[in-house]
Amino acid sequence: MDPLPNPAPLASKLRNTLVRYHSIADGEWRAAKKTKDATVWRKPSEEFSGYLYKAQGVVEDVTNRIVDHIRPGPYRLDWDSLMTSMDILETFEENCCVMRYTTAGQLWNIIAPREFVDFSYTTSYEDGLLTCGISLDYGEVRPNFVRGFNHPCGWFCVPLKDSPGHSLLTGYIQTELRGMLPQSAVDTAMSSTLANFYSDLKKALKT
Numbered sequence: 001m002d003p004l005p006n007p008a009p010l011a012s013k014l015r016n017t018l019v020r021y022h023s024i025a026d027g028e029w030r031a032a033k034k035t036k037d038a039t040v041w042r043k044p045s046e047e048f049s050g051y052l053y054k055a056q057g058v059v060e061d062v063t064n065r066i067v068d069h070i071r072p073g074p075y076r077l078d079w080d081s082l083m084t085s086m087d088i089l090e091t092f093e094e095n096c097c098v099m100r101y102t103t104a105g106q107l108w109n110i111i112a113p114r115e116f117v118d119f120s121y122t123t124s125y126e127d128g129l130l131t132c133g134i135s136l137d138y139g140e141v142r143p144n145f146v147r148g149f150n151h152p153c154g155w156f157c158v159p160l161k162d163s164p165g166h167s168l169l170t171g172y173i174q175t176e177l178r179g180m181l182p183q184s185a186v187d188t189a190m191s192s193t194l195a196n197f198y199s200d201l202k203k204a205l206k207t
Contacts, residue, residue: 004138007092011121018132018154019125021052021172029054033191038198040191045174047151051187055171055194061205063128063157063167069204070155071131072099072120079204082106082193084113089139095122098136102145106189114177115145128158128167146179169198 029041038057045052059066069075077086086101096119103114117138122131132154141147151174160166173194177186 004090004098005119005136007096007119007121010119010134011096011123014119014121014132014134014152014154015123015130017152018130018156018172021054021152021154022156022170024054032187033195035195035199037202038195040194042187042191045151047174048176050174050176050183051190052151052172052174053190053194055173055198057169057198058160058166059157059169059198059202059205060166062165063159065205066157066167066169066201067122067129067131067155069201070157071122072097075204079200081196081200089117096120098138100139102142103148106193107185110185111177111181111189112179113145114148115142116148116150118150125156126158128156130154130156146177148178149176150174151176169201171197 028043030043032042033040038055041054042051069079072086072088077083082103084102084104086099088097088099090098098117098119100115100117105111105113117136118133119136120133122129133150134152135149153173156170157167160168171194
């Protein structure tokens, strides 16, 4: 088990990585799924043998409220159907923490429940916000869970210039679920999970 990292350099490196992903040319992505709420693309990850996913959709609300629903905090468990528990293990400053969370089984439990320990950081980006995270090798794995690993992930949320009450939400996700899993099952689950994330988030913001 590693000790907790120094948050400042990790936060800076994480932000730079996400900004780099955000500048990847459109031609490098391949469409994976499209719904009325979001479009999902993917490309091979530079971090591991799976994919880096990009999801994008317009969400009707202001940037701060959307990001408050996504980042670690009381809102997320209320609406994210995939997340079954969340504990903040360490808070470094208001926008920086380490959290442990668990996810439900997926695809008729072909993918068993997972546990993650993530460093999370929220910062300003252009006229909006970026909330991002990366997994840490920290804490004992609880029984009945496989410990997954999130390579650099994040959500950019910026107001639409011609419609300030709407925001463009763009996510970059590359999750290594680990355990004995067929990659095709993981890929199917990831695209659907990201599309559902948008529809669930939109419902939560309307309540």
